Amino acid sequence: MSGQEMAEKLFLTRTAVWKAIKSLREEGHEIEAVTNKGYRLTGDIELPAEERIDGYIREYPGTAGKYESTLADTLIRVYDSVESTNDVAAAFAKENPGKEYIIIADAQTKGRGRRGRDFYSPAGTGIYISFLIYPHVSFDKAMNYTCMMAECVCRAIKKVTGIETGIKWVNDIYYKDRKVAGILTEGIASLEDGELSHVIIGAGINLYTPYEGFPADIEKRAGALLFEKTDDEIKDKLYAAIICEFLSCYRYPDKNPFVEDYISRSILVGKYVKMYPSDGRKAAKDAGYAYVTGIDKDCRLLVRYEDGREEAISSGEVSVVKY
Numbered sequence: 001m002s003g004q005e006m007a008e009k010l011f012l013t014r015t016a017v018w019k020a021i022k023s024l025r026e027e028g029h030e031i032e033a034v035t036n037k038g039y040r041l042t043g044d045i046e047l048p049a050e051e052r053i054d055g056y057i058r059e060y061p062g063t064a065g066k067y068e069s070t071l072a073d074t075l076i077r078v079y080d081s082v083e084s085t086n087d088v089a090a091a092f093a094k095e096n097p098g099k100e101y102i103i104i105a106d107a108q109t110k111g112r113g114r115r116g117r118d119f120y121s122p123a124g125t126g127i128y129i130s131f132l133i134y135p136h137v138s139f140d141k142a143m144n145y146t147c148m149m150a151e152c153v154c155r156a157i158k159k160v161t162g163i164e165t166g167i168k169w170v171n172d173i174y175y176k177d178r179k180v181a182g183i184l185t186e187g188i189a190s191l192e193d194g195e196l197s198h199v200i201i202g203a204g205i206n207l208y209t210p211y212e213g214f215p216a217d218i219e220k221r222a223g224a225l226l227f228e229k230t231d232d233e234i235k236d237k238l239y240a241a242i243i244c245e246f247l248s249c250y251r252y253p254d255k256n257p258f259v260e261d262y263i264s265r266s267i268l269v270g271k272y273v274k275m276y277p278s279d280g281r282k283a284a285k286d287a288g289y290a291y292v293t294g295i296d297k298d299c300r301l302l303v304r305y306e307d308g309r310e311e312a313i314s315s316g317e318v319s320v321v322k323y
Contacts, residue, residue, distance in 0.1 A: 001038045021033070050077070053239045081109060086184060089130045099132075108128050119182060127242075147170060149185070150183050151167070159245075181204060207225055209224045298312075298314075
């Protein structure tokens with residue numbers, strides 16, 4: 001239907017119609033626009049649903065027969081849109097100490113990545129989920145949960161879509177040389193004993209390319225897992241898979257080890273990398289160069305410098321370079 005026809009029938013201006021179309025797209029509706037012809041609704045919105053996710057969790061391989069112990073009274077809530085799933089989990093932790101929580105949203109208006117960066121989280125095309133857990137470990141072990149979540153997301157993607165992904169230490173997931181997912185871990189520690197009181201782990205996945213494309217500042221490095229929707233409930237299946245994989249690793253670490261698999265997915269081992277300080281400085285003068293020899297059992301990046309010195313890196317940022 002043409003924009004002019006809609007404007008006339010609804011007693012609106014063409015600009016108002018265009019703004020309404022833009023708003024609907026941002027909410028996740030697929031709307032095709034053809035010059036001199038108009039707009040066409042091409043698909044139904046696919047919002048995650050607690051009931052469907054719960055059903056897929058019950059059916060998930062390895063969960064059948066032990067559903068209650070897998071979830072162990074963990075609360076799961078689904079929202080159309082939030083500012084940040086991690087922020088909602090943090091607010092919940094203040095009001096409900098000791099209670100585990102999983103929050104899912106179809107969109108984030110203020111999604112965050114590491115070091116306070118924005119994480120583009122439009123409606124309809126992504127997976128946004130956060131876990132609130134109480135692991136009772138020292139603060140220096142928090143990174144292990146980032147790696148655990150990254151590996152579990154890769155496992156879930158493989159089981160649901162068949163796609164093999166790689167991990168760029170420490171928290172980015174890549175497919176076809178493009179970043180398709182990121183993990184953000186935030187922990188609160190006791191000043192008395194340095195033990196984590198709780199940990200919030202968020203994961204954001206680009207399932208499809210956003211309707212309006214990726215923003216200019218990330219369009220050269222961001223990617224998506226799928227070109228088009230082939231399964232109306234693929235989001236719910238992915239949410240269920242991520243929940244089952246992560247809780248299985250977190251609750252039963254001896255039965256579900258993850259470090260070896262995490263290491264095997266590394267896209268950095270055997271490559272030269274540019275290394276930046278853990279304080280977030282990104283100036284060229286602050287960068288160093290090293291060869292990645294491996295990742296150890298504590299998920300530290302093992303590197304060797306030109307002078308032969310070797311080091312195990314537990315924080316900071318790296319990027320692959322031609323060297």
